[in-house]
Amino acid sequence: MNDRKGFGSNFGFLMAAVGSAVGLGNIWGFPNKMGANGGFPFLILYLALALCCGVIIMLGELALGRKTGHGAVGAYQSISKRFKWLGWLGIAAAALIFSFYSALGGYCLRYVVVNFGNLIGAEFGTNGVGGADVFQGLLSQPDVSIAFALAFMLITMLVVMCGVGGGIERVCSVGMPALFFILIICIIRSCTLPGAADGLKYMFVPGWAVANGIIDEAPGFWRVLTAAGGQMFFSLSLGAGVMITYGSYLDKKQDLGKSTMIIVGICMDVAWIGTLVYGIVSGIWWPFPAALVFVIAAGLWQVFHYGAHATYLCPACKAEFRPRLGAFLISGHTPRTRKLTCPCCGVKDWCVERY
Numbered sequence: 429m430n431d432r433k434g435f436g437s438n439f440g441f442l443m444a445a446v447g448s449a450v451g452l453g454n455i456w457g458f459p460n461k462m463g464a465n466g467g468f469p470f471l472i473l474y475l476a477l478a479l480c481c482g483v484i485i486m487l488g489e490l491a492l493g494r495k496t497g498h499g500a501v502g503a504y505q506s507i508s509k510r511f512k513w514l515g516w517l518g519i520a521a522a523a524l525i526f527s528f529y530s531a532l533g534g535y536c537l538r539y540v541v542v543n544f545g546n547l548i549g550a551e552f553g554t555n556g557v558g559g560a561d562v563f564q565g566l567l568s569q570p571d572v573s574i575a576f577a578l579a580f581m582l583i584t585m586l587v588v589m590c591g592v593g594g595g596i597e598r599v600c601s602v603g604m605p606a607l608f609f610i611l612i613i614c615i616i617r618s619c620t621l622p623g624a625a626d627g628l629k630y631m632f633v634p635g636w637a638v639a640n641g642i643i644d645e646a647p648g649f650w651r652v653l654t655a656a657g658g659q660m661f662f663s664l665s666l667g668a669g670v671m672i673t674y675g676s677y678l679d680k681k682q683d684l685g686k687s688t689m690i691i692v693g694i695c696m697d698v699a700w701i702g703t704l705v706y707g708i709v710s711g712i713w714w715p716f717p718a719a720l721v722f723v724i725a726a727g728l729w730q731v732f733h734y735g736a737h738a739t740y741l742c743p744a745c746k747a748e749f750r751p752r753l754g755a756f757l758i759s760g761h762t763p764r765t766r767k768l769t770c771p772c773c774g775v776k777d778w779c780v781e782r783y
Contacts, residue, residue: 493675
């Protein structure tokens with residue numbers, strides 16, 4: 429495998445992988461697909477497919493990339509020249525997705541400029557115009573939309589040109605946590621707006637969209653299954669060669685099982701939040717405590733499993749050791765280090781994780 433500079437930390441890799449999956453299309457599209465395809469049953473099928481199929485496919489793509497050290501085309505070609513076309517399909521899918529996101533990214537940049545104009549009272553702000561009218565004005569000016577889309581593409585190109593560690597990892601390590609907090613603020617704010625209860629019922633209560641005339645007929649099982657499966661591939665960024673490419677930059681010592689535990693934990697948290705909202709809008713609360721017990725059990729298993737297998741490198745004597753579970757649980761830590769007492773030299777310092 430070619431020696432290439434990859435991700436600087438496991439946290440950076442996870443943020444980059446999540447960043448390739450979580451985007452505006454997913455944030456905007458998932459609630460609508462969920463409401464139009466049965467509500468809460470769609471969420472259950474989506475989570476089941478993500479846990480039973482999505483995690484396996486993602487691990488397979490990461491393992492394939494790490495084993496071959498190539499991107500999508502080279503990885504499939506290393507298996508057999510007959511499968512090289514599968515890699516090109518992934519490249520084509522990524523190109524189509526990029527064209528879609530270039531338009532969305534251009535709209536977002538335009539809104540950033542408009543809102544900045546509002547803050548400083550400039551003429552390029554909204555000038556009291558409503559959000560819908562601002563968007564219609566943007567659609568009526570294709571030259572402006574193209575200019576902002578090109579600006580978004582230029583920013584993306586500059587990030588990619590800086591490399592995996594210096595560009596993608598650095599941006600995602602800051603951008604994804606920031607996006608998470610912004611999303612939490614947006615969720616809280618949206619739940620306080622007029623009509624929020626109807627929006628939640630549309631998303632979570634089975635049959636509510638049909639009863640209120642939003643959709644003509646209730647979707648069948650196969651329609652819900654195919655919609656949930658398609659959303660699973662899109663939201664986990666599978667089949668586009670992204671995870672294969674990221675896998676090619678992973679170190680051989682990187683434990684893919686650790687990433688799997690994090691993915692499973694995130695899915696369980698989503699399921700728990702979903703059951704909480706379901707209880708609020710429908711008055712049926714039994715799924716919430718059942719999911720809460722499962723989430724707590726899964727979280728405890730992850731913590732104890734990680735603590736039992738993680739090793740650390742002492743910066744003083746360069747010895748590699750496994751800390752006691754009690755010390756592991758109460759010690760201060762960063763994404764890559766933990767303040768521990770080395771059993772070999774007795775020095776307490778920030779030890780580097782070698783999981």
